[in-house]
Amino acid sequence: MVTSGRVARAETGYAAQMERAGLRFESRTAQREENRRTVASRGVLYADEPERVEKRLARLNADWSLARSIERTPSEPATTTGSTLPLGPAEFTADVLGLERLMGRNNLTGVAFLEGGHLAARSVGRVTVTGPGGSRHYGTAFMVSPSLLMTNNHVLSSQEEAGRALVEFNYQAALDGRPLAPASFALEPQRFFATDVDLDFSVVAVAEAGDQGERLADFHWLPLDGSQGKVIIGEFVNIIQHPDGEPKQLALRENQVVDLLDRFLHYYTDTARGSSGSPVCNDQWEVVALHHSAVPETDPEGRHLTVDGALWQPWMGEHKLAWKANEGVRISRVLQALSRLTLNGTAARLRDELFQPKGGAPLPGEGPPAAAAGAATGPGPVPSQGPDGMIPGAHGLLPGPDGQGPAAYGQVPGPGGPLPGLTAQPVSGAAVDVTVPLRITVGVVTPAPERPALDGTAASGAAERDLNAALLNLRLMEGRPYYDREADLAARDAYYAGIDVDSAGDALRDALTGLLEETHERRPSYSPARMLYPWVDLHPDRLLRSVYSGKTFTAEELIRADAAAEAARLGRMQAFMVRESTVGPDRFAAELDTLEASLPFNCEHVVPQSWFTKREPMRGDLHHLFACEPACNSFRSNIPYTDFPGFDEAVRDDCGMREREGFEPGHSKGAVARATLYFLLRYPGLIGDAEGEFPQDRLPVLLGWHESEPVSEYESHRNAAVAEIQGNRNPLIDHPEWSRKVDFSGVWR
Structure with missing residues (x-):
């Protein structure tokens, strides 16, 4: 004792x-x-x-x-x-x-x-x-x-x-x-x-x-x-x-x-x-x-x-x-x-076991994916870290452990060696292997760790869990009042209480941008089946309408369609990771882009994802997401909006009209204009006059659509529903009259 x-x-x-x-x-x-x-x-x-x-x-x-x-x-x-x-x-x-x-x-x-x-x-x-x-x-x-x-x-x-x-x-x-x-x-x-x-x-x-x-x-x-x-x-x-x-x-x-x-x-x-x-x-x-x-x-x-x-x-x-x-x-x-420990031999193997999921060997793409001095100890190079410390994934950019990309499970130590204060038992040997364990989760919104089988069973299971969660969200909303105008007006007035309504130009724009960012408290990842279809994008008849064609769908139809696409994406990505012994970051990203293009969701970003390289929170920002069948999504592609003075030269479709320089929707011009104007206010300097993006000279087109189609009950419902989830609102829906008071010229990069 x-x-x-x-x-x-x-x-x-x-x-x-x-x-x-x-x-x-x-x-x-x-x-x-x-x-x-x-x-x-x-x-x-x-x-x-x-x-x-x-x-x-x-x-x-x-x-x-x-x-x-x-x-x-x-x-x-x-x-x-x-x-x-x-x-x-x-x-x-x-x-x-x-x-x-x-x-x-x-x-x-x-x-x-x-x-x-x-x-x-x-x-x-x-x-x-x-x-x-x-x-x-x-x-x-x-x-x-x-x-x-x-x-x-x-x-x-x-x-x-x-x-x-x-x-x-x-x-x-x-x-x-x-x-x-x-x-x-x-x-x-x-x-x-x-x-x-x-x-x-x-x-x-x-x-x-x-x-x-x-x-x-x-x-x-x-x-x-x-x-x-x-x-x-x-x-x-x-x-x-x-x-x-x-x-x-x-x-x-x-x-x-x-x-x-x-x-x-x-x-x-x-x-x-x-x-x-x-x-x-x-x-x-x-x-x-x-x-x-x-x-x-x-x-x-x-x-x-x-x-x-x-x-x-x-x-x-x-x-x-x-x-x-x-x-x-x-x-x-x-x-x-x-x-961050530099180990070799038995010690390296024992340390690496600690990073493997319970049940056996690591998933395809899991650690150890790289070794020092060119000694390959894993399936290939680690996908490069994207913006904000994110790893490319099937939904665009997926957070690594602790939201910090590969570094959360370790980076190769620099010349200074391991972190101060950390010591390890040295093991003798001819070579020193530095391994970087990494778990790549491909395309699953819910990050619960699971070892997927190579036959796609786990991929189907992950998609099924998302499907069940989305259907539960849908059932929970069935008894809710569609839109409470009185409560929403009170919420609107409280939201803009700190805005000087007499201001204009740069001052009003900067005040709104600050408010939108500060109140964007919750930033959901891109998951339209769970976040958009069950409630946010419903019309008063409780149906979804394609934003460009006006075609109607039940929420369950699109939820199940997206779940099937997700399961197929996951299955193909698993097969790809098993088939490819080494996958560089460019090849990895290209495969994900191919899968998304071939198996699209029924959702449209009115500001195309390519303009902001599929980053969050832009990708999951519900204010600019709308239900849209893949045919219309593909027809529009990433072409900026425009107004056609005549109809002879434009390619026509149920979704609208298109030429190389622009796309004019067949429906919902006011709604997509207000959503785009929101994006410009919320993310100033993010998009600009680069070729294929949104030229500043198209601003009058958006303002014209905004003024010609008044805010509907559907948009007011959307705005209230998104505010409930994210925390921020769309000023152009709440105060349409501000469109001519705001100086939008400062939002282009």
Whole structure:
């Protein structure tokens, strides 16, 4: 046992981590309290950054329209399903339940939650480190690959210390309250050991067989994922732990996330503290953080206090500390650090296993895709990073892990080597391979990790999930009033309250541009089947109309058509990635463009995607998206709008008229003009007089269409629906008279 005469290094290390955690916590007091007020007054969807909330909803296979439907319903659950939504049992899915649970509208959960927790808990063990003189200290650890275990640096600080440690699984009580027989495994730091003092993690290899011949594989492992969307501010997390070396325990939905820092997250608890090295999991049992420190209660002089109010000393142990919050290291930052290690041989192979999806080999296009010194260790070059740190994908540009492109899973270190503070056990060998693990998710709006089969089964499954989500959105909107004019006028007046209505020219344009950008809080990715067809683009008869031809469709028709196109795209991209052994960025992008052209959605961007290189948020901005059958979409192509003085020379079609220099729609000229004018205000300088884009001399055409076709109830409904999802409005719909007051000349680049 540790005494005051011999303080273990682990305890002094924990004290140092605790000190730094306390400083970080105090520095964020104002932001944290604002987060708590927002969660209490508006709900969990509004406290975090809109982009993070969007990614969290997408990970739950939901979107903003479904979330708003839940918000509008009574909080008392129905007796048949438990849901607060007006759904029958056949429509009440785990996706809906998970979203209601996230939003605090329903405490019910499927039994799969317990089954998932049981499997997750099997991966968690107690680490015992024997020190000089027989002293011991304990920590929690969990398997993160078939061979590797993760805990804190202050639990295992060095290879030498890891060599004196073991991990025990099943150190817990059985159903009858009697203890299970623990399975003890030696650690093997000579095979792999990596540690980082600043991020307070250590990763070490574990022996394949236990002291009594137990198999390590029987205890499973928790896969790590560096992508965003696993947790947001206000959400509750779960901690599986061995507090103070005690039998395994679970803090179930007791820790509420109150702040997200660049490398850490803070969470409050009323009843349970964390334990060093524990996995912090969301309700889907995905690891969101590595628990590493309490935020201590202090006296007026800043000294740490015990639970009974005395002064705390490191020799007393973690369990005697009075705390006010917990701190975890974001798992995405741990993965970044590990990916930057320069390794070879066995150590490189073991590290790369950590980045593979659970279930086997990586997907086509997954890591390791590149090697140093020309030594190919993967399927080929990494697709180049696009604008805003995005990776080209079938929907245009897909975020890499943590929304930061390939760097989130690692970039090849420069001459300076690994990150400061990160050390690894060197392995001898003739060559040094630098691998960059990468997961390429092609065309799936919901980023839930899954290993697709080569026969396209997983592609069909992903498309089917999107289809079901879109159809659920459609059913949720069936009973809603189409357009509440009185409420919308009130919302309009509040929205423009800060605009000087007497201003004009550059001043009015700049004020509107600033307002549109500031209030564009939620920026949905391009997904017309889920975001456009079920509600936004419906006409008063609850049908969709092609924006150029006027042909009518039911929402379900276009939803199912787009789902079929999506499934076909995914299947073909899988086949392409398997067929091609090396894929450069240009070839990758060209294949995606070909697939989109050959399998189009029933959606038109009135400002063509090629003009802004398919980037978000422009691509998913609902204000300029309209239902449109592929024939009309293809007929217009990316030709700018124009007015034809006569009809003899123009090529005619149900969709309108076209010549090389311009396209005149057959229908909806006023609507497409107002949508284009919105785009010019929202994204000034993005498009211009470049060949094939929108020349400035066409502005009178748009203004003429705008004035000749007044705003309809359909457009007012669209505007209100988009504002509900994105947060911003179209000023030309709300105030048509402003079209001649705004100086649009400053929006061209």
